[in-house]
Amino acid sequence: MSTHEQTVQRQFNPRAEAYRHSAVHAAGPDLEYARTLVSSTAARPAHGLDLGCGAGHLSFALAPHVEHLVALDPSPNMLAAVARGAHERGLRGIEVQTGSAQSLPYPDGTFSLACTRYSAHHWGRLEDALREMARVLTPGGHALIIDVIAPDSALVDTHLQAIELLRDVSHVRNRSVREWRELLGAAGLLEGQSRQWPLRIEFASWVARMSTPQRHVAAIRSLQASAPREVREALAIEPDGSFMLQTGLFWLTKPPHPATGPR
Numbered sequence: 730m731s732t733h734e735q736t737v738q739r740q741f742n743p744r745a746e747a748y749r750h751s752a753v754h755a756a757g758p759d760l761e762y763a764r765t766l767v768s769s770t771a772a773r774p775a776h777g778l779d780l781g782c783g784a785g786h787l788s789f790a791l792a793p794h795v796e797h798l799v800a801l802d803p804s805p806n807m808l809a810a811v812a813r814g815a816h817e818r819g820l821r822g823i824e825v826q827t828g829s830a831q832s833l834p835y836p837d838g839t840f841s842l843a844c845t846r847y848s849a850h851h852w853g854r855l856e857d858a859l860r861e862m863a864r865v866l867t868p869g870g871h872a873l874i875i876d877v878i879a880p881d882s883a884l885v886d887t888h889l890q891a892i893e894l895l896r897d898v899s900h901v902r903n904r905s906v907r908e909w910r911e912l913l914g915a916a917g918l919l920e921g922q923s924r925q926w927p928l929r930i931e932f933a934s935w936v937a938r939m940s941t942p943q944r945h946v947a948a949i950r951s952l953q954a955s956a957p958r959e960v961r962e963a964l965a966i967e968p969d970g971s972f973m974l975q976t977g978l979f980w981l982t983k984p985p986h987p988a989t990g991p992r
């Protein structure tokens with residue numbers, strides 16, 4: 730029986746090439762928006778950290794606007810893809826590091842930017858990871874979080890989380906905007922702005938990217954076929970199984986001075 734961290738490695742380490750070429754990951758309005766946010770900060774971030782960098786699409790988008798960026802992931806093959814991609818693009822400021830978001834090997838206040846994209850829904854202990862993210866930020870530093878957003882409806886949410894888990898057994902949870910705000914507030918990060926975008930998931934390439942076993946693909950199709958109308962409409966399920974997700978971006982600041990209680 731393996732731990733969740735071993736499951737993550739087993740799922741992602743063999744799939745660096747698939748994620749490098751994934752159209753869903755390689756482009757998107759969220760990447761453009763992230764680039765605009767980071768490039769328009771008053772002071773160019775000196776040290777950036779990309780948590781769960783995968784094949785490096787967020788790192789590549791932000792590296793030209795950050796002096797030095799650490800791309801961190803537990804999967805060695807993902808990190809090798811990032812190092813190769815950085816070399817091909819002539820991006821010299823990217824360093825790769827093996828590790829988990831839940832336990833960061835850096836002293837307090839190391840980074841002026843900490844970011845993550847499409848990774849947090851795999852983290853077994855999200856609260857710990859967000860606390861770590863806030864800890865390694867300098868006071869006044871920025872956090873940028875991009876992930877799939879869970880629907881507010883419990884009915885739709887249950888169906889979505891079920892098909893996500895069947896497709897990839899390293900899926901933990903998509904969080905709703907309300908859950909994200911509670912978690913980020915508890916980590917001591919102040920929200921500056923947030924955005925959402927719809928994202929169409931093309932079914933065949935979605936399950937191929939994760940090499941989803943055929944019996945799980947059949948279970949997803951069966952769940953989709955029996956889903957009530959509210960779910961089919963909310964997820965815009967198409968005849969071939971393709972459907973719509975919501976993605977969200979949060980831009981946050983670590984307060985320059987720690988909050989003090991009443992004296």
Ligand SMILES: C[S@@+](CC[C@H](N)C(=O)[O-])C[C@H]1O[C@@H](n2cnc3c(N)ncnc32)[C@H](O)[C@@H]1O
Pocket residue numbers: 737741748754755780781782783784785786787788801802803804807828829830831845846847848851852853
């Ligand atoms: C979908 S990929 C990331 C996509 C990438 N950030 C991008 O913009 O294209 C998810 C990544 O999260 C990583 N991951 C999973 N659990 C993690 C954890 N606890 N800490 C850091 N990374 C993790 C996986 O190894 C995988 O490479």
